[in-house]
Amino acid sequence: MKELAAAMCDGVTPLVAFIGIACLNAAVLVHVRLRQWRAYGAFDDLPRVNSLRTSFALPRRSPRGKGGDTPRAWKNVLLVISHPDDEAMFFGPTIQTIHSQGAQTHVLCLSNGDADGAGAVRAKELEKVARYLNIRSLTLLDDPRLKDGFGETWDEAVVASHVDDAVKRVDGVDAVLTFDARGVSRHPNHVATHAGVVAWMKTIRDVGGGARATRGRKPKAPAAWALVSVNVLRKFALAADAFASFFLEPHVLVVSSNPLAIVRAMSMHKSQWVWYRKLFVVFSRYTYTNTLKRM
Secondary structure (H helix, E strand, O other), X not given: OHHHHHHHHHHHHHHHHHHHHHHHHHHHHHHHHHHHHHHOOOOOOOOOOOOOOOOOOOOOOOOOOOOOOOHHHOOEEXXXXXXXXXHHHOOHHHHHHHHHOOOEEEEEEOOXXXXXXXXXXXXXXXXHXXXXXXXXXXXXXXXXXXXXXXXXXXXXXXXXHHHHHHHHHOOOOOEEEEEOOOHHXXXXXXHHHHHHHHHHHHHHHHHOOHHHOEOOEOOOOOEEEEEOOOOHHHHOOHHHHHHHHHHHOOOEEEEOOOHHHHHHHHXXXXXXXXXXXXXXXXXXXXXXXXEEEEO
16 A cells, blocks of 8 residues: 555656646746736726726737837727728727727728629628727728739739828827738738838838828827737637737737627628638637737
8 A cells, every 4th residue: 555655656746846847937927927018017007807898908018118109098090901801800809909998990991802792792791890899980992903802912002092091081090000911811912901001101201290291390100000910820729829929929919808799790791701700700819819019
């Protein structure tokens, strides 16, 4: 009996030690990360979370500390997307968090998604979803130069022109948000949307404010932010990717306050609500978390 107990202890002791060391390392990592975020003011004046419908607040400054306009200071955000359904499929957590902070989201959709001849249907679906998500304003383009499709080439100058027009229409835009250079799914329209916003940024810097320029002074141009693309393993890690992002990403992390509402919004794009998109929305990290970086 003593020999059996000794054998069990010999096997258990290393396991317990390993678990203890792992927990200690995790605690140290969390402590260091929290100190970094606190140093950047990430937890200053956070709203008290009283219900599951309250979003996590965005930090005042991104952990990279670039300064300038920051998500916590946003009042009017222009979201630039490529197709109807991008807002729900990819940007849902950010839209929810923007609204939880009392800010407004304005959407510029560069095409009506007419690749399959259903542009009119998809336009109506987007209008319905915009109302459901409390989008303040929606601009949906039907520009023959910006046709939906993997084989379509979008001129970044055309995209930049539409972005500038949208910034002019919306009073007080302090942030423009879009895809990053990989476009989440590497869809060429998403990538071109990013390139167009970059071209617009260069234009407003060259002319000293672009759409917001006024007589006698140089206004502050809106900050540009991008939704970070992740690898396929993290993309389908559900909400668990929030933990990976917490440690791995030096950018702003946004957590959905109500993932079911995002699924509901995507389901309202009925023409697109096919089995593989249902799977994507349920298992994709973009239903649960977004990571944003300054462009």
